[in-house]
Amino acid sequence: MILKIKNFTKQFVLKRPFLINLFLRRRFSNELKLIAGKHINNNPHPSIIHFSLNKAATQYTKKILRECVIENGLIPVHINEYAFYTKFPYLTGLSTDEMVNFSHIFKPNGYFYSAFGGFVPGIPEMDKYKVILMVRDPRDILVSWYYSIAFSHSIPPITSNRHEEYIRKRKKAQEITIDEHVIFESDRVFNILNRYQIELLDLYPHVYLTSYEKMTSNFEAWLKGILNACELDINSQTFLKLVEDNKRLQPKEENIYKHIRKGKPGDYLDKLQPETIECLNNKFSPIFETYHDVLNITGS
16 A cells, blocks of 8 residues: 555655655656766775666666665665656766766765666776676567557656657557567667677676576575675575565566566567567577577577
């Protein structure tokens, strides 16, 4: 009931321009201070950067890690979420030269930066950070993205310069078939994964690579792996709570209007035509080779 009330209040606020600025100042106080160069955290723990792709449990993973890093005295920073509500640029869409104006946001100690749906260039001293890269079978990402953009993803408020763009994307997704949509979006997903390989995995061997498939097959082992990689210590009560919460979140049936619609790997096999799957298999063949150790590749 409390969660429902909070969600209702948030939607009420975001539909009323005179309340949005108050919401932004309260929700993103740390982000605003970092952008202004005024936030300080003296915690010596290496900062953590969480890279992923949209529809690879980015928000859920962010929520879990947020709880864990707070217990370790790190400050959560959600720059891309702030950009969703405002005209602030998505850092994943900037060039290295453009990032010069925002590189001061990143500090190698005391912060948790999450979640980025693509590579962020120009972060100074990347080797000093704990870096998590969580991926997912791109075929399932494409299917999940179709249902998200067509039915369930929230529309940015009018304060965002992406408000009209999201409306256009929803309209387009609803006007074409799922097969047409995944083919149209496949280049974008390929480029994100390929760039992660070239600019992250190939250059920084300390990056911890994990996946949606690992999370759904064995949540406890997945969580322990991330905690160890980030050198985060949490008490046993917190760990057990996260495990129990995960069990309760699993949907009993598919609902296209829910953020967690189905939550099972291999969904693309049920949703796409054989010729579409074959096209995706051919396109993502080099991606499967790169990420094979963490993806449970089926039907390729």
